[in-house]
Structure formats: C-alpha cells, structure tokens
Amino acid sequence: MKHLSAKEVQQKLENGEQLNIIDVRETEEVAAGKIPSAVNIPLGLVEFRLQDLDKIKEYILVCRSGGRSSKAAVFLESHGFDVTNMDGGMLAWEGKTE
Template sequence: MKEILPKDVEQKLNDGLVLNIIDVRETEEVAEGKIPGAVNIPLGLIEFCKQDLDRSKEYVLVCRSGGRSGRAAEYLEGQGYRVVNMTGGMLAWEGKME
C-alpha cells in the first residue's frame, strides 16, 4: 500500500494540485473539521460506495490517525482502485481545515 505524509498532501494542495481525498471518519468526526475538498465516506460505507469512484483516478484516504484509512486503502486496492493512505491522519494534519 502506498503512503503519503500529511505535510506532503498539504504541499500538493498548496501547489494547486487537485487531489481526490476521501475522509473515512464518521460524520460527527468530520463535522469538527476536514481537509478542504475532502469527501466523507465513512469506513463502513466504502464497500457500498466504491462503484461511485473512478478507477482511473488516484484517491488519498484519510482518517483520525491512519488506521481506518489504511484498512480502506487495503480494501480498495484489492478491488483494483489506485489509493494512497495518509499516515498519521488528521492528528498529524497541520494544514487548513473546513
């Protein structure tokens, strides 16, 4: 599984790159703040929402600490999707939030 550091995600966003970020935390966790532009798909719904994802795009998966997003990344990778897990999760995020 590919991994990316939060500071590298932040740098890519600051450089103007468009990233496809999926936040797999629960809705109430995301309500406290998320990376700008991230889409919330709770881990428990990934299996049911995967058909809405574009297999030609790469997705950055995010959660609180990196564990749930790691599980989501392993699952989606096994289903043929291109994914990267953001290590450290939102606990390590120092960038802007919405």
C-alpha cells in the same frame, strides 16, 4: 500500499494539485473539521460506495490517525483502485480545515 505524510498532502494542495481525498472518519468526526475538498465516506460505507469511485483516479485516504484509512486502502486496492494512505491522519494535519 502507498503512503504520503500529512505534510506531503498539504504541500500538494498548496501547490495547486487537484487531489481526490476521501475521509473515512464518521460523519460526526468530520463535522469538527476536514481537509478542504475531501469527500466523507465513513469506513463502514466504503464497500457500498464503490460505484461512486473511478478506477482511473488516484485517491488519498484519510482518517483520525491512519488506521481506518489504511484498512480502506487495502480494501480499495483489492478492488483495483489506485490509493494512497495519509500517514498520521488528521492528528498530523497542520493545514487548513473546513
């Protein structure tokens, strides 16, 4: 599994890179703030949303601390997706939120 730090993800966004970020936290957690442009797919729903994802794209997975996103990354990798886990999750995020 590939990893990026929260700072590396923030730098990519600040450099204008278009990232496909999936936040696997629960809806009520995301309501308190998420990375701009991140799409919320709670961990329990990831397997039911596979048809909404594109195997050509690379996805960065985010949760509160990195544990749930790591589980989602393993699952998505096993289904042929190109994924990267953001280490430290939103606890390590210092960038903008919406």
